[in-house]
Amino acid sequence: MITKSSLDALKDQIDIIDVISNSIEIRKAGANFKACCPFHGEDTPSFVISPTKQIYHCFGCGVGGDAIKFVQEYDKLNFQEAVEKIADDMNFTLEYESNTTHTDYKATMETINSFYEANLVDKKLQYLLDRGITKESIKTFEIGYAPRSDVQVQLLKDNYLNLNDAIEAGVLAQDKENIYARLRERITFPIRNHANKLIGFGGRTLRQSEGIAKYLNSPDTKLFNKSRNLYGFNLAKEHIYKKGTMVVTEGYLDVVMMHQANIKTAVATMGTALTQQHIPIIKKCNCRVLLCYDGDNAGKTAAHRAAVLLSQHEVDGGVIIFEDNLDPADMVKDGKIEQLYEMLKNPMPLIEYVLRHIIKDYDLDNPHNKNQALSACISYLKTINLLVAEEYKGVLSKLLNIASHHITLGQTTIKKDFTIQSSKTVSKADEKFFKTIIEKPDYLDLLFGNLDYEVYENNTVFEDILSGKNNSDAIRPLLIRDDIVIYNKEDFIRACKLKQKSYLSEKLKQLSTSLDDDVFEQMDKVQKRLNEIG
Ligand SMILES: [Zn+2]
DSSP, rough: BOOOHHHHHHHHHHOOHHHHHHTOOOEETTTEEOOOOOOOOOSSEEEEEEEETTEETTTTOEEEEEHHHHHHHHOOOOOHHHHHHHHHHHHOOOBOOOOOOOOHHHHHHHHHHHHHHHHHOHHHHHHHHHHHHHHHHHHHHTTTEEOOOOHHHHHHHHHOOOOOHHTTTEEEEESSSSEEEOOSSSSEEEEOOTTTOEEEEEEEOOOTTTOOOSSOOOOOOSSTTTOOOBBTTTHHHHHHHHHHHEEEESHHHHHHHHHHHTTEEEEEOOOOOGGGGGEEEHHHHTTTEEEEEEHHHHHHHHHHHHHHHHHTTTEEEEEEEOOTTHHHHHHHHOOOHHHHHHHHHOOOHHHHHHHHHHHTSSOOSSHHHHHHHHHHHHHTTTOOOHHHHHHTTHHHHHTTTTTTTGOOOOSSSSSOOOOOOOOSSSOOHHHHHHHHHHGGGGGGHHHHHHOOOHHHHHHHHHHHTTTTTTTTTTTTTHHOOOOOOOOOOHHHHHHHHHHHHHHHHHHHHHHHHOOOOOOHHHHHHHHHHHHHOO
16 A cells, blocks of 8 residues: 555645646646546547646536546546556656555566666677667667566566566466466667656567568557557657657668667657657647658558548657668668758658648549549648648649649538536526535535525535535536636625525415415514625
8 A cells, every 4th residue: 555645745746737648648728727528439529628627527427526636537447556657657656555565567667677788798799780870879779688578577577577467567478377478589679658657578580581560669568558658768858848840760770770870869769660658749749740661652651641630630740761771770770870860850741741641542644533633632631720721722733733722621620619518407596506605615604604505405516516526416516617616705795695685485376376474474584684795
């Protein structure tokens, strides 16, 4: 168990905006932030995050809570795991009750990584040196070598490390009979996240035989998700912030060699193309993105997809395609660094790249095909920011050799903004009333001085306020809305009195149809109270 004082100290430092923006793309909207809810499918953002209240709430599906709750739900972790993940990301050291144990992947990962590093000798080391990688780069990137499986398992045992932890961390795997190392006889590239935590490994085989994957990554684990992380980001991030540029490549060696050539903003996707899940990390850097991809068909298609994705998320940048079997790593090795710099200086803008990629499949000499190409390009342009799209009409008219007045974008297909609907169960007047007592609990005294308890008896919001459940499903939507202006003291008292008046008037009406014996007596009492309010 994590100690309470340690948990409280962490909670004091957590920033919900920081935590959530690690996982989904969010944008500022007034005092709050908005996003498309990751828990139910939607195109218009109804997921609201409040930095002042440190809570989130979805007006579409009703989910909500604090930063820890979000990580629990989004990453499907239990409470302790979520707290540990947040702490890791913040480089916060948690303290544990002395009589409890907790899984420590760090010891496993770091031990095996050091072991891999120590095993990079002889022919394996020579292989890297022959590829032009310097000893300094090997050290910086902690490149190592994973030996035979049994040697690795023995090492973990010798260090009294729990083999199950190693399985969960993706270092080992298990079938019916055996426990074995996932990476065997491969060059290893440790993968660290933005907080420099070791989360996985990439492994490259030195064998030339068919049927063996050249590269192998750690599987997705509690620590590692290859679609959300970028290789080299831990080393590149400061440079990315400083330069406002991120260079995205396709491989470990490209990153290592680019850094060696002083292109320290280079990172790589791992075994997948750039995905939607990479967008938050890119948005957080607030940088332009240069995509460096292979000149083969797979590379060009991947570049196209990535350029579409980035442009739709309003990320600026460009594409650099390496034709003729060139790749960034080889260019550095072969001393073509100046040429590489030139290429990086002259990328093709993302949107132009997408348009050209769409058009290349059409025969522009055929008017019918040309018209289809135009439609396809317009469909794409309609999915990006309208102002930016307008700027590309000129480029498109040149590419298709048509007059630009033929290109009409009209309405973009980007959806309108979500507007928060008032709750169906709470009236507008009550929303304001409740929000006031949530924000100013000391007004409760004023409330009870002016209002009968029965007025709000059995009202869920009210009951939750009274029992101090300030983060309940009923209260959260009111708490997070910044469009409700709360009462000042005088207005609040006036509102209480009005409420009380209408309550008593209603009571009077009901009594007038009552058949009770003492009905007149009762009505008299109520009337007196009404008169007192004035
Ligand atoms: Zn939702």
